[in-house]
Amino acid sequence: MTTSTDHYYVPEPSRWPLIGAASVFTFLFGTVLWMNAWGAGPWIMLVGLGLLAYLFRGWFGDVISENLSGSYNGQVDQSFRQGMFWFITSEVFFFITFFGCLYYLRNITLPYLGGEGYLGTSNILWEGFTYSWPPLQVPDASNYTVAKEAMGPAGLPLWNTIILLSSGGTLTWAHWGLKKDNNRQLVLGLAATIALGVVFFILQAYEYGHAYAEMDLTLNSGIYGSTFYMLTGFHGFHVTVGTIMLMVILARAMKRHFSEHNHFAFEAVAWYWHFVDVVWIALYIFVYWL
Amino acid sequence: MSTEAIHDDHHDHAPSGIGRWLFSTNHKDIGTMYLIFSLAMLFLGGASAMLLRAELFTPGLQLLDPDTYNNLLTNHALLMVFGVVMPAAAGMANWMIPLMIGAPDMALPRLNNLSFWLLPFAAIMLMISMAAPYFPGGGTPINTGWTLYPPLSIQVGMGMDFAIFTLHILGISSILAAINIVTTIVNMRAPGMTWFKLPLFVWAWMLTGLLLIMIMPVLAGGVTMLLFDRHFGTAFFDAAGGGDPVLFQHLFWFFGHPEVYVLLLPSIGVLGMVVPTFSRKPLFAYKPLVYSMMMLTALGMVVWAHHQYTVGMSQAVTTYFMIGTILISIPVGYMLFSFIFTMWRGAMTFETPMLFAVAIILMFSFAGVTGVMLAVVPADLQYHDTYFVVAHFHYALIPGALFGLYAGVFYWLPKWTGHMYDERLGKIFFWWTTISFNLTFFVQHFSGLAGMPRRIIDYSPVFAEFNMISSIGAFAFGLSHLLFLWIIIKTIRGGDKAADKPWDGAQVGTPGLEWTLPSPPPFHSFSTPPLVK
Amino acid sequence: MSKRGLGWLNGLVTSVFAGGVMADWEINLPEPVSPVTREIFDLHMLTAGVALVIMIIVTAVIMYSLWKHRKSAGFEADQHFHESGFGKWAWVFVPVVVLGIDLSIAGKAAKVFDLVEDTTKPELTLKVIGSQWKWTYEYLEDDIRLVANLNRDIPETDPLYLRDTDHRVILPVDTRIRFLHTATDVLHAWWVPALAYKKDSIPGYINETWSIIEKEGVYRGQCAEICGTGHAFMPIVIEAVSKEKYAAWVQDKKLAAAAALVEASADKVWSKDDLMARGQEVYAGNCLACHQAEGQGVPPVFPALKGGLITTGEIAGHIDIVLNGKPGTAMAAWAAQLNDLEIAAVVTYERNAWGNDTGDVVQPADIKAARK
Numbered sequence A: 001m002t003t004s005t006d007h008y009y010v011p012e013p014s015r016w017p018l019i020g021a022a023s024v025f026t027f028l029f030g031t032v033l034w035m036n037a038w039g040a041g042p043w044i045m046l047v048g049l050g051l052l053a054y055l056f057r058g059w060f061g062d063v064i065s066e067n068l069s070g071s072y073n074g075q076v077d078q079s080f081r082q083g084m085f086w087f088i089t090s091e092v093f094f095f096i097t098f099f100g101c102l103y104y105l106r107n108i109t110l111p112y113l114g115g116e117g118y119l120g121t122s123n124i125l126w127e128g129f130t131y132s133w134p135p136l137q138v139p140d141a142s143n144y145t146v147a148k149e150a151m152g153p154a155g156l157p158l159w160n161t162i163i164l165l166s167s168g169g170t171l172t173w174a175h176w177g178l179k180k181d182n183n184r185q186l187v188l189g190l191a192a193t194i195a196l197g198v199v200f201f202i203l204q205a206y207e208y209g210h211a212y213a214e215m216d217l218t219l220n221s222g223i224y225g226s227t228f229y230m231l232t233g234f235h236g237f238h239v240t241v242g243t244i245m246l247m248v249i250l251a252r253a254m255k256r257h258f259s260e261h262n263h264f265a266f267e268a269v270a271w272y273w274h275f276v277d278v279v280w281i282a283l284y285i286f287v288y289w290l
Numbered sequence B: 001m002s003t004e005a006i007h008d009d010h011h012d013h014a015p016s017g018i019g020r021w022l023f024s025t026n027h028k029d030i031g032t033m034y035l036i037f038s039l040a041m042l043f044l045g046g047a048s049a050m051l052l053r054a055e056l057f058t059p060g061l062q063l064l065d066p067d068t069y070n071n072l073l074t075n076h077a078l079l080m081v082f083g084v085v086m087p088a089a090a091g092m093a094n095w096m097i098p099l100m101i102g103a104p105d106m107a108l109p110r111l112n113n114l115s116f117w118l119l120p121f122a123a124i125m126l127m128i129s130m131a132a133p134y135f136p137g138g139g140t141p142i143n144t145g146w147t148l149y150p151p152l153s154i155q156v157g158m159g160m161d162f163a164i165f166t167l168h169i170l171g172i173s174s175i176l177a178a179i180n181i182v183t184t185i186v187n188m189r190a191p192g193m194t195w196f197k198l199p200l201f202v203w204a205w206m207l208t209g210l211l212l213i214m215i216m217p218v219l220a221g222g223v224t225m226l227l228f229d230r231h232f233g234t235a236f237f238d239a240a241g242g243g244d245p246v247l248f249q250h251l252f253w254f255f256g257h258p259e260v261y262v263l264l265l266p267s268i269g270v271l272g273m274v275v276p277t278f279s280r281k282p283l284f285a286y287k288p289l290v291y292s293m294m295m296l297t298a299l300g301m302v303v304w305a306h307h308q309y310t311v312g313m314s315q316a317v318t319t320y321f322m323i324g325t326i327l328i329s330i331p332v333g334y335m336l337f338s339f340i341f342t343m344w345r346g347a348m349t350f351e352t353p354m355l356f357a358v359a360i361i362l363m364f365s366f367a368g369v370t371g372v373m374l375a376v377v378p379a380d381l382q383y384h385d386t387y388f389v390v391a392h393f394h395y396a397l398i399p400g401a402l403f404g405l406y407a408g409v410f411y412w413l414p415k416w417t418g419h420m421y422d423e424r425l426g427k428i429f430f431w432w433t434t435i436s437f438n439l440t441f442f443v444q445h446f447s448g449l450a451g452m453p454r455r456i457i458d459y460s461p462v463f464a465e466f467n468m469i470s471s472i473g474a475f476a477f478g479l480s481h482l483l484f485l486w487i488i489i490k491t492i493r494g495g496d497k498a499a500d501k502p503w504d505g506a507q508v509g510t511p512g513l514e515w516t517l518p519s520p521p522p523f524h525s526f527s528t529p530p531l532v533k
Numbered sequence C: 001m002s003k004r005g006l007g008w009l010n011g012l013v014t015s016v017f018a019g020g021v022m023a024d025w026e027i028n029l030p031e032p033v034s035p036v037t038r039e040i041f042d043l044h045m046l047t048a049g050v051a052l053v054i055m056i057i058v059t060a061v062i063m064y065s066l067w068k069h070r071k072s073a074g075f076e077a078d079q080h081f082h083e084s085g086f087g088k089w090a091w092v093f094v095p096v097v098v099l100g101i102d103l104s105i106a107g108k109a110a111k112v113f114d115l116v117e118d119t120t121k122p123e124l125t126l127k128v129i130g131s132q133w134k135w136t137y138e139y140l141e142d143d144i145r146l147v148a149n150l151n152r153d154i155p156e157t158d159p160l161y162l163r164d165t166d167h168r169v170i171l172p173v174d175t176r177i178r179f180l181h182t183a184t185d186v187l188h189a190w191w192v193p194a195l196a197y198k199k200d201s202i203p204g205y206i207n208e209t210w211s212i213i214e215k216e217g218v219y220r221g222q223c224a225e226i227c228g229t230g231h232a233f234m235p236i237v238i239e240a241v242s243k244e245k246y247a248a249w250v251q252d253k254k255l256a257a258a259a260a261l262v263e264a265s266a267d268k269v270w271s272k273d274d275l276m277a278r279g280q281e282v283y284a285g286n287c288l289a290c291h292q293a294e295g296q297g298v299p300p301v302f303p304a305l306k307g308g309l310i311t312t313g314e315i316a317g318h319i320d321i322v323l324n325g326k327p328g329t330a331m332a333a334w335a336a337q338l339n340d341l342e343i344a345a346v347v348t349y350e351r352n353a354w355g356n357d358t359g360d361v362v363q364p365a366d367i368k369a370a371r372k
């Protein structure tokens, strides 16, 4: 009955949602303790993370086996697709927030502090501060370490752009393979994408290290450091998540889970990865370049 | 419409035991849990409001100290907005949307349960945030109000971190619920259930869902930045490092203003069901009504800074926000007029849901016109942060959101429980709440104009009379909710058997498929989709 | 609803707005005494009037319909109403009417807003600084500084309870005054409804408002943006005086300030009693709001200074926290706000009052040294 494809598949009761809610709670609870320097914090965070990993494994495991047993009809597949689409939409707004902040701070309020624009009078509170971007000066440096130089577009960031863009290419190549039912091409394409993602991650980590050690560009360098790390950091977080998802997909591809007609999981991850790509391009333009 | 495809017996026994609830994948059970959760939170959020009003009964410090007052205030608002109105509306969406559009369940049933179970955990975390400051090392209580403006929120102790994560959890829950609802509406409509046959409630939730998907991430981003400023040395909201405290306000209100329509729209949807039924006449101008809801959604996204007229935005920007805000009276006015013209030349009867509907139209119009007064920049420079604003938004929130949900509860209780509620008690409840509500909040317009700022624990005797009236009203209003609770319990326990199509079968126009099912509907309602027309 | 009923409602509401019915209950914005606030007041009355008319119409239509079109009176639903001319065209008609009302309100508002935004050509500039929980005023042209705290000696039953301060802001009438708003710690908002609308006081930024006070008198207001524990306790009192009186006041203030400066910078060694007496004043004016009259504080938020580790420990540590404050808490750096004498006095006071009895005496010279 449940496998009949003219019935929309409504799953049996499942314990994962409850576990999911509990693990999110545990992790965040631990985080608060950690941030306030309570010894138990990191341990509770670890428990939460463990629970989360267990959860994802279990929940997605269930979904995968239901899928493989043919419980899902086309309408269920549509639900998954649309769900993923709306999820990415919400992610878009998440990044719009951060880009909006960058715009606002850089083009509206920092000039005020430097004596330009509508609230330019504010400058009398910060004698000697002038507006420039990237700001290698903050209005009052007593609580901040000021960056010595700005992060330019050449060098590593440019390499990273090339890497991420080509990872989009390899992923599309993998998709072509899938469509042609060529599993070898699919697996190779995925592996290449993952490799590029990892290289990106390493370069990014190296860049952060360089910024901290040599440029004094840190989270604590006033508004420049704040926006720089917020935008690149959240993007980097998305790359990490995306790479993990790609690894899962690779493992599944090697088990030949996907067919020409049934590969929602692959496409969801691909959309996500392309989204992360596009965000990077915007980042490259607005954070490193302009 | 077809009624035969209701269920096959094989499918109809519900899972038993506590697991039925904890692990549920059934939209009705999850809807019920949402509604119960919301009712519990109403008493918590209401109890904090009662404490606030008790403190404000006369000048002088009686019960609370200033920080505890502000902590309760913050929690009152967060509980009411995120714990009461949104979950109740989501509960109704869960219950009704699949029934209305002829779907077997929500599109993503497990995700649905996750959206729900995040809420109790968020509530626990909110309680921790409230209690943490009273333990050693907890620091200052959250004394910022629900808007959490920095730099004050940076001074607050670790309670603020818990509150920030509470908002994260609530945000995840809302986004997931919204994704699910939107997907359900787009993908799960029965054959023939075209967009313009959808009951208004479904449309309202479609747009609410879209709003949530767009705004919750912004709130999450904003409070995350707050967290970084508090703990990791960033300077987003600190001028000394080149940041700006006002940036947080933009982020908060980019979320906050659409949020008020998130609270409003589901209730408008309920009115779109209730008014035609008891007027025995289809909804007036259904299509334009839907378009005006779309216009409200779009306009609502771009007028947020009317909460910040006093922060110093340039004249051009401020004027833009003023005009945008005032224009919102067009779609909202159109909706209310549609309801009025639905009643016009109808054949009205006044059961409890209809009484609420009529009262909502009147009192929410009032909230709207005071909203337009607030939208006028120069005047708002006087009204801002006074009790005039408090009066405006309780008129908007209680009739506009809470009463709409009450109307929905009374309207659908027969469908949910299979029993009619006690009409006499329902009417008593209606008059009791409506009168005491107005007593509480009407006078606040005047104390605000006379110069009483909001969020103060203590005030000068020049404002004493208004506050005393307001507190008396509030206690009466609070007590009325015990009756509400009793009516619901009584209905669940028994009462006249409800017909499949109660209310004289007067649901006309676009009533939805829920009335083709028995009351209460079987555990699985439409395993194969019915065909519409 | 009958005509008489409408008239009655109209009468009641207008008189409520006009303040006629209940003589001693303030129920509307106070009488404006400045051109800007007057324009705002008129705008407020206009929008309130529009609001009232709309409510009357909506109420009347609904009431009529409820009465006429009820089923119990045997009314049959008119299923063809939406096909009538009105039904077909309502979607144009309603929005157009509402748009018309909207635009006329917005047009009038934009004009008033032009006036509000015009902060040019001031004759007097007053910088208003909000801090937890007091107001500091700087008369920029005359170099006068004034700190106003809540007057705590007024009983709860007095109408001035929470509406009076220890020092009044003196301002001249008929003078174009520009207010610059800022804050030292968190957001505040300076609001005196009769003469100055509000703009937020934002740390690190400066907002501007203006006013011309047309009538001598005392005007009151209070902080209108939540600023923590003491938000309810930071009132504003302005005394508007004639230009001559104002000039005299400025003269006095300047002389007094000059004398205080000489006093503070003279390398004089002060007696403990003098320091204690002054310290008490400084304490009451600056520290009492948080640390309380008996130095007991409000734990856990504001530490007790009575028997505190710092106030009875090393002198250097004590001076340091008063000079530099503690970032991330409400404890401000006082270095810029108090002179050497004042800091020396308040530290001496704190170390000897409330049974702290350390016997230490701190001299202005010590503070000068500690400032580096």
Ligand code: HEA
Pocket: B147, B260, B261, B263, B264, B306, B307, B325, B326, B328, B329, B332, B333, B334, B336, B364, B365, B366, B367, B368, B369, B370, B371, B372, B374, B375, B376, B380, B383, B384, B385, B389, B392, B393, B396, B397, B400, B401, C054, C058, C098, C101, C102
């Ligand atoms: C359900 C919630 C809800 C709703 C629907 C609204 C609706 C509106 N609100 Fe309100 N509002 C709040 C909840 C809500 N609000 C809250 C919670 C706050 C305070 C938050 C805080 O600070 O804590 C607030 C604060 C607030 C402010 C900020 C005040 C301040 O802090 O200084 C403003 C200013 O513009 C405003 C305006 C409006 C307007 C123009 C509408 C419009 O949508 C109203 C439109 C409706 C009508 C106009 C009535 C019907 C129309 C007619 C009958 C046609 C004819 C009418 C005219 C021509 C005028 N609101």
Ligand code: HEA
Pocket: B042, B043, B044, B045, B046, B047, B049, B050, B052, B053, B073, B074, B076, B077, B078, B080, B081, B085, B144, B145, B146, B147, B390, B394, B397, B398, B401, B402, B440, B454, B455, B456, B457, B474, B475, B476, B477, B478, B479, B481, B482
């Ligand atoms: C949907 C949202 C919602 C709802 C329903 C309410 C409901 C109520 N609100 Fe609230 N309120 C807000 C949203 C809401 N509020 C927001 C957003 C703010 C701004 C916060 C801020 O400034 O940051 C606010 C602020 C606010 C203030 C301003 C305080 C200040 O600025 O200092 C006041 C004061 O009167 C108040 C009162 C009330 C009262 C009396 C109710 C009543 O309707 C509550 C009635 C319900 C009950 C009472 C519960 C049930 C009954 C019992 C618990 C039984 C026991 C009864 C007795 C003992 C009598 N609210």
Ligand code: CUA
Pocket: C130, C131, C133, C187, C188, C189, C223, C224, C225, C226, C227, C228, C230, C231, C232, C234
């Ligand atoms: Cu200062 Cu409120």
Ligand SMILES: [Cu+2]
Pocket: B256, B257, B260, B304, B306, B307
């Ligand atoms: Cu708003």
